[in-house]
Amino acid sequence: MNKSKKNNYSYGSSGVDVELGRKFVEMIKPLAQRTKTAANTPELGGFGAVFDIGSCGFKDPLLIAATDGVGTKLLLAEEASAHKAVGIDLVAMCVNDLVAQGATPLFFLDYIAAGNLDISVGTQIIEGIAQGCKEAGCALIGGETAEMPGMYAPEHYDLAGFAVGAVERAAIIDGKKIEAGDQLIGLASTGFHANGFSLIRKILTSEGIDLCDTSSFSPGQAIGDALLKPTRIYTESILRALAKVENGIKGLAHITGGGFYENIPRTLPKQTTAIIDASSWSPPPLFKWLQRAGNLGWQEMFNTFNCGIGMVVVVEPTQMEAITATLEENGETVSHIGEIQKSSKINQQIIIQNFETQWD
Template sequence: MTESHRPSLSYRDAGVDIDAGDQLVENIKPFAKRTMRPEVLSGIGGFGGLVEISKKYQEPVLVSGTDGVGTKLKLAIELNRHDTVGIDLVAMSVNDILVQGAEPLFFLDYYACGKLDVTTATEVVKGIAQGCEQAGCALIGGETAEMPGMYPVGEYDLAGFAVGVVEKRKIITGETIVPGDVLLGLASNGAHSNGYSLIRKILHLTEADFTAPFDGERPLADVVMAPTRIYVKPLLKLMDALPVKGMAHITGGGLTENVPRVLPEGVTAQIDASSWPLPKLFQWLQREGNVAEQEMYRTFNCGIGMVVVVAAEHADEAVRILSGEGETVYRIGEIRSRQGDEHPTQVA
């Protein structure tokens, strides 16, 4: 090699701190350990996570889902509140696979940034572990990517995916839904992780004070950053107790675009908007943003984070079970025959 007078460069000089990444792994190991399940054969630290399928399943089917947190992260960074977006990340995937009857088994995350701040990243992953505990699934690994020049200073992005398992004969498809079935709505914690581009625009236009009391004694920051509710354990208990015909996780697209995803041809979900109280956050967003009513229902969950379809004769028992598990449940409508080319979900 020819002699060079240039200084010797390291990965750290290029903006990547391997030691910081190693420290993050050590920081999160105790949180991940609390999420372990008997099926997990290897967890954090290896090149891959090993999980076996429980022998209680005769015909196991794996169900997977992936998602992010979206522009709610911009608010988290602006408010320097990183402890709950990890819960959002887990919720968006585990609630999705749950609606097909799957019990979440494990979760992996992807954390990307320009420069790794170990304190911030630890808070985020601690939240991810909390979400996994709520869902009963194991956090078996993930990836931290430090990419100088890809993200502005102080910003990061999150993605993750969950894998669950369901007995083949118990997969929930919605195909048994018929007119007369009842729609149950499970209350949300707030806006969850959807519609935040519009929320942020309204917050900006109104120059909102995040520290001011907004809902009772809760400041606005607490209300807009409330994490997505994870419905896994109550709904798994419900599915063990009685036939659940269909479920819809109310995410991007709101009530009017998510409920149809579980409906068979020829039926419509008739939702009575007066059957549950519109939370103060959504009242404020509608008023301050001058948002049309139907736009509200196709953008936000409007207070209903999950819709469950059961036969009319099972509705009261379903409400009792879910309420006993700590859910706030509303009887929000019913299934009827579709008329002509009308939209498969009507909210009125």
């Protein structure tokens, strides 16, 4: 009776390179060290990361946590080899959610999953994450890299980010104090940020537009470069405005997936409506280009994209000038985009007016 020869299996034969994973961790340790704060020692590789919140100076803190990803923008980043950019995006999407509640970002963790680990690509991603953490003032204290052959195509990867911040209990921004008469100011975005890219990719494919094509809206700039510009991080400017103008900011809305219609109501109390004047800021040429390329109506634009406004700030009317000045001093482009009115219509918490002058 013949016995069939048995194969010799190993983890490596399944497509997982454990040694490469160890090498990757060693390569990115210096990047994490750049984000070190007084409250942590980013020694990657342990079972858990340690953070000393007691050293941060809070008296009665609440912890705020946020998690997010970059969505299908990753597919364009893979095509254009813009891996560092999406690392910045990953941090921005999380920390902007924290500061929308008045929280100071403390630390960040990342998750990278790939069909096959490419050390060069992975290092570029972590470079972007470290840069984003530095901009946000938080520490990269840990993460996970998973090589998952069969789950992802060899050249594809996915990202997830996790951020934790803190705010004094008495200073949390929860929108409860918002009332009729409060004013709305918008902080300019850097582009599409990290939302709406499934629609963007659909338009690019259907209309035969290549990332390398020179844009008609910015001479000399490739379309891919414009689309892949990283998400703006608003933490420093907003935290400085909160510190300088006490009780001036009543609410903050990070304009992400769902655009104006989904995100602004998240910060509003019942019986209030945000009245947005769409003529109060100039649409960035990138957005108008996409609107024409995809034949998109203005409602689709405002329901999907940030339309040039990445953060909406609800302010006390008497403090609007001081808050605007502080934000502009810290690098923000600010527009007065509307106001809060009283409303009895529970399901209508945002009305966009004058859209025809800019978006029709």
